Amino acid sequence: MKKFLISYSWLVLLFLYLPMMVLIAYSFNDSRINAEWKGFTLHWYSDVLQNPDVLSAFVNSLLIALVTTLVATVLGTLFALALHRYTYRFKGALDGLVYLPILVPDILMGLSLLILFSQIGLELGKTTIIIAHITFSISFVVVIVSARLASMGKELEEAANDLGASPWQTFRYVTLPSLMPGVISAALLTFTLSIDDFVISFFVSGPGSTTLPLYIYSMVKRGVTPEINALSTILIVIIIALMLLSQVFQKDKRGRLPL
Structure with missing residues (x-):
């Protein structure tokens, strides 16, 4: 039974x-046709990295991800602290x-945010993408930081008091300091x-705000x-x-996950 389960896991x-x-292997293929292998090359990477459209899309993605990470991590950490420490009405709800936001399908969230932005007259662009990314990222930050808080206990805080x-x-x-591993982990996941x-960005992006996944999608449509x-x-x-x-x-410091 053990061998079967291990073999099944490897197959999955x-x-x-x-x-x-x-995909990775054929990125080194010296042929424009993916159906045949003609040798090893790196010139496709050189072509991509010298493409100004690719660099622009990458800079957009990097800027959006950095701002989203900073704002969502701060807000999510504060949210997790409030949920962990205080008791109030409707806390369960x-x-x-x-x-x-974790459970709602991306296409529904993207559509709802698009409707919201159009109703309030906010022009689609980098700002709307950042707001959308912060919206769905905060939940992931709260989950990770809350797990870290649950594993910490209150002994050190009580001793300090x-x-x-x-x-x-x-x-x-x-x-x-005790919470920082969870905060950094949440920030990396948010980034x-x-x-x-792709899905949410597709709905709320505008002119001049093409991200890397959106650019890849536009390239795929041409083959x-x-x-x-x-x-x-x-x-x-x-x-x-x-x-x-x-x-x-x-x-944690003992090498075990707090989740």
Whole structure:
């Protein structure tokens, strides 16, 4: 039974990652036709990195992801602290609403935000994308930071209070350092979600705000070429690196996940 389950797990992983492995392999193919292999080359990456449209889309994605990460991490961390420390009316309902953006399909959230922006007369562009990304990212920050808070306990904070520390000193020198691995992990995950988002960005983007996933989609409509493979590989590597960093920071000092 054990061997069967292990073999089954490897087959599932192969099924999930084989398409990406093929895409990455053909990004080094010295042929414009993906159906045949003509040798190893790096010139598709050179072509992509010298394309001004690609660089513009990458800068847009980077700027949007950085602003989204900063704002969503701060707001989500404060939200998680409030949910963890205080008891108030309708707390259960509020806890449930926090998870709603995670459960709602992206296409519905994108459409609802588009309607909202059109109703209030906000011009579509980088600002609307940032607002949209912050909206769905806060929930992920709250979930990760709340998990870290649940694993911390209150002993250190109580000891600091007993020693005469003010609430601000306790938060600055005790709570925040203990919470920082979860905060950094949430920030990295938020950055990954923002730079990788396509569906919501598709609805709320405007002129001059094309992100990297949107640019890749526009290229795919003209046919899959080695440049698309190279650009997709770069995006995959960035996302995998951020996800690995996120997992590292989620671990506590004993190397166990607090989730």
